[in-house]
Amino acid sequence: MFRKDYLLRMIEEMTEAIGKALTLRQQRKHTEALSELDELLRRQFGMNLSLLNSLPAEDVIEMFRFRGIIEVDNLQQAARLIEEEAYIYAEKARVEGISDQEKQDSEDEGLTRLMKSLHFYLYALNHGANPRLLEAPERVESILEQTKEYELPARTEKQLALYREQQGRYDQAENSWYRALQVGDGLPVNYRDEVRSFYERLRKLEDEQLEQGGLPREEVEEGLAELTR
Template sequence: MYRRDYIMRQIEFMVEVLQRLGGLVDERRYQAAMTVIDESMEELFGLNGTMVTRLFGREPLSQLTFGEAADLSQAKLIAAAALLQEAGDIQAEQGMADESFPFFASALELLLVALLHQDDSPLPEYAPDVAELTAVLDPFHLPPHLNQLLLRYYQKNSQYDEAENVLFDMVEELPEDAEIINMGITFYQLILKESDAQLEAGNLPREEAEASLAELLALRGDHF
């Protein structure tokens, strides 16, 4: 009961914060908006937004909620992802695309961690959208750990074609990385246990999946 009340209060808090941010951005008071984001992040984690983005690529951002109950952790991660997406939007609106990257990328990492451990609870309306974040990050190079989270997310959601695209981006970048090749082999071995209909629904027909598996096995020196 306590956790549910806490989550409801947090949702109300986030709705108010996002309304404030919308007003500040409309007035082009970007620095004031960033201050609101930092204060809100400190309310969640004791770290402001810039400090969180500095952890990106150095430490798993999931550690920000280490030891907390799953539902509380998910609520905090999604709230933080929403705030960091707002920060990225603010940078982008000012024409600072490079400065927007760590905010968008950190938002995506937090969101993916939350969604990979999501229970059956509905997401709040302010939860960011994976497709929207990947679209704004498309011009940038994503680090391996973020691509791995994307691969797991797409696999979990039966978006097999998207998972394959991410996988082969990683293989193309690091063609001799045994961990990535083994990850890909495991991915194909798992999805090939699905029915033809399920594979077709995920836009990755069996023949294509088998061909890709054979390609990865050849890279590893095996035979399909």
């Protein structure tokens, strides 16, 4: 009960801060809006936005480890703050009177943050976060729509593949695994073995489940054979 009340208080505080940031963003007070989010992050987690955005996603996730367990509900709160930060940068890019370079820089900063928030949402959902706490599934779909023209990092494609599998959308999971294989981002991870494990898990399902997931058994076998070749 105490843990639940503590989380709810944090959510209420975050909702209030995001509301203030939204008002400031609409008034084009972007620096003040960013400061509002940064101050909340410091109070709740002892971090700041600069730190979260400068570190690799895996290192940030480890910062939410407590007694050997990643506190995924806290992680998705951080994702929400970074998502809101992304929208502030996107708004800055639309301000009249700035140079083309400043506009491009703001767009890039916003996109980078949006993708990082997506990674944290997906990781949190894949590891047991409460999906209703911040409506994370809806936020994932919204961010995917906003970033559909861009290439996601391989590590994020991996999380997306696991998430789609969890949803029973096996055809989309397969697509994400193959994008992860194609993209790669220097991580010392053998995605090929993980894709093989994905197909092996699907092999154990009933034909009806595979059909509903958009990946009939023959396509599972074809994919596994192609991977082996």
